Amino acid sequence: MSTKLGYQPDGYQRRAVRGRLTIERRLRLDRAQWERHRTVQVEVEGLAPCLPLMGLGSG
Structure with a gap:
């Protein structure tokens, strides 16, 4: 299933x-x-505050 x-x-x-x-x-x-x-549109909200925790973006 995963490979599909x-x-x-x-x-x-x-x-x-x-x-x-x-x-x-x-x-x-x-x-x-x-x-x-993918079969549905995806939108991410609230990501900006998390980026420094992942080493991306500035704090």
Whole structure:
């Protein structure tokens, strides 16, 4: 299902969860793929105050 939405394989990650080894399959969705597969208009509000927390923009 994820690949139908444009997600691409991005490797594996091994982690210990409650003392047991788990292997996670990572997926990635870049902007171009997201735009190609989106079906609704998206608008982001209130982002400006958050940008410094992500190392983007000035505080």
